Amino acid sequence: MAESWQLNRFRRFLVHEFKSRIIFNGEIKANMTHEKNPKRFLHFPFFQGAFPSSPKQIPLEITAGIAFAAFAIPEVMGYTKIAGMPLVTGIYTILLPMLVFAIFGSSRHLVVGADSATAAIIASGLITMAVPGSPQYVAYAGMIALIAAIFLLIAGLLQLGFLADFLSHTVLIGFLTGVGIRISISQLAGMFGISAGSYGTFMQLASLVRDLDLTNVPTLIVSLSVIGIIFLSERIGSKVPGALIAIIGAIAASWMFDLTSYGIIILDAVPGGLPHLSFPQVPLSDIPKLFNISVACFLIILAQSAATSRAYSVKFSDTFNENSDLIGLSLANAAAGISGTFVVNGSPTKTEMVRSVGGQTQLTQLTTVFIVLIVLMFFTRPFAYLPTAVLSSMVFLIGLRLIDTEGMTALHRQRPVEFNVALITAMTVVVIGVEQGIVIAIVLSVIAHLRHSYRPLNLLLVPKPGGAMRTVPLEKGQQAVEGLLIYRFGSNLYFANENRFTKEIIELAKKDGSLKWFCISATNIGDIDFTAIEAFKNVCIQLQQMNITLVLSEVVQPVMNELDRDGITKMIGRDHIFESVQDVIEAYKRTAD
Template structure:
């Protein structure tokens, strides 16, 4: 019997040799998360300190309950933008109300993830297909970059989440550009890019932050209009219940569900990527969903906004040698020390430097290679990606993901409504029956037999397509055809509507003095054939395990062996 322990799984089996690597990884991540967290809070429309709050309780909670060993949870660019997009649609007045709604949104996101996890609904993330996520992410990344240009130019631009509005605002604001701010921002971008490429081991973000603070302080750049972070509140966040109200909850519900699913998808995909590198599989999808839910819910009680897994920090955590989530606890401790003692150091940090960090970080989210692959191999998925990308850019962040998911579901329904339908023939010198269009001259086709294969489940959405295709090929064979053999190996389900269609179809074929055989039906489909009335119209002696046996029986009914008959006629009562 397994002993009960209050400690997380990784702590129970913790080894002393892990300690030094976890401490180093935690120190390394904390160097990045402080400026990055402050920058991402700006994307969300929150004061920079809330990015640090989001790196405390949520990260600690995940370290205790999460199932990934290297995933770094905290504030990220995508969720920050979704928060800004969701709250931007509400008529909020004053920063305090905005902060309260951001915290409430985190609470609702966490509650949604917890409920989905308890109900074992982790599979829902599968409906967020890769083309949708790629199109959405690329579009959102462009919106994020454009939204930060105001900090690079040093001008006040209204906060929009549509590409065309942002472009118009940026272009109209160019004449008001502050030269000193522009210089700081461009130098910050160039330094981060150059250091990442030529000196990847150097903490480029930390270097730019330190140099930005020193430059502003010693040259007094704030006197020339360079915007700075200013006073960052000292101290840890206090326990506060979210300001819950039904009207606001109703307004935030759609965004909370979106954040819950997107956040879970991000965390699991990043966690899986880390698993592939470490060759250790520890992620349990539904427990991971609950861990993220607990992180967001408990974090909201301590003034955090929505969080999820961060790719950049997870990669750094892994690269620094982290073996367990203890590295996250170390980074939490250092963020807490920063809030308690070191926030005055960030007083002169220019907003243009934070904007440069954001722009470089999210630029990597724009994926060009994947659309090229889809264009070459899957045009319909390329269109799906392009559609999601365009909707995200021109209509909005929420609209992009919602319409993308809807369009991908419609594409899935369309595909299942018209599965692959093939006419089969025997490969010369063998018992194999394959698609006549793929094997050309190597196929033998009999004039008196029509052998077809339907590659999908039979249901109300494709029953008419099945019947239309079947009779099209039947008519093409002419008057010489005497039997139809349906290869049902790929049919794993037949619903009641398709069952009625199949019974009627068999009856129509029989009325033409043509036999109808079914070969290769697997257990679930065979159960339906026996229990739905299809077998009464078909007759059970016309049910076969293989196409070869159906052909042999057609040629010589006496050739079928007793064993083959027994196997073919088994139904669910025999457990087959």
């Protein structure tokens, strides 16, 4: 009895230590318990997203993994249709790729698998190179995954995760909205039972309108039934797998009532078993043609995965390493490339699915992998009875959900300029293509970034009663103290905004003939380039000619080093560089007295 009590006590002690401490760089560091989501940098780079985990949480993770499989399998079938790949290859995306990321990734929450944006990019790029679903098409898709894996690996090793910051949320809203419109329109023909012969969004829409009288009514009834079941299940609760219910119901109806006799097209045979591991056989001369598609996929993976990981790490007060995740995503895409499937991405949709069913770590995904393995081994045969209209309806709904009307409305209301950027991106995707849309998205993101730094918010500072400072617009020209004006520049100083910097300072200096000191508050200036240094010298000279003393405050050390090196400190005088604007005011008052 006493021995059993001691054993249980020792076991509880070990569990507590495992949860509250991790080994890193040879040291034992105290950390938070799982409930507070610990930092997880183990001394071995495996399963960082799965462990440590509370023993009480493990059964919940397994249950969540089973539920997630019920959601994920129908969803990836839809993404497979978008990509133009054989149905079983979609199920492969949640086998080896998901397993590999669970082993090598750092995020506890990010779910890796097929994604609508990257699937649309693949289809848009390969439609002119091979017949969708053909062995050549599958080989091209596998090679795209391998090339994207190389880009992700290089980005991870060079710690380039920060590049995700250059794809703004605004253009992603526009890009995904455009993808959603394009996907939804592309599935209408399949939902109506009409041949979708044309390529291009508007051509497909025109073809549908022209051939509307050829609609197969039983196929349309199947499509509407699927949409109705999914909508009804969502109204009942988020944990009801409406897509799975629709698929099972459609398969059962097809088997019992022979729906093909009504002109409804079914999938026919779906191969089962595990994927065959091999290097995709693509002619060397064709590989350069795949680079643009691979780069577009890489950029979407980089931006979308990082954004999703960050959002959920904040939501759960957790930590992750975006460069480790890039390595994990690289290896996941390499696994996709050699297992006969297509590019995988960190999916916000799947990540939210896992959260909604109670999953909190990669243990959920590991459980899902096991369920998918069982499905591939024993349960692919019933899919042969599945009407293709079911998948068209599911993809149509996926497209509708990508159309971010809420985000576009918010942009239009709050930031009209950014709304125009998102709208241009969306229209490029719809009218021209997905690859071109991602290029426009990148260009517009960079332009938006330059616009913010090119036209920063520059203000004047004046003291409030009690000594604190408040800001006022430049137009007021208000002095902090009679004879002293404090000007705060709102950005780093570089070639594109140095002219604005010079012009504003000289105009303010000329505005009031009583000005004696001009203070530049440099608290927002973290860097200054060669062109801006020359502008700084020009400002010094012009103010000296107007008998105005130039002083600086709150200069950060890197900028101070530049000023020292280029002789500006000597021009201004070190005694005219202050730690704060309050010091400037006190020094000015002393000289005025």
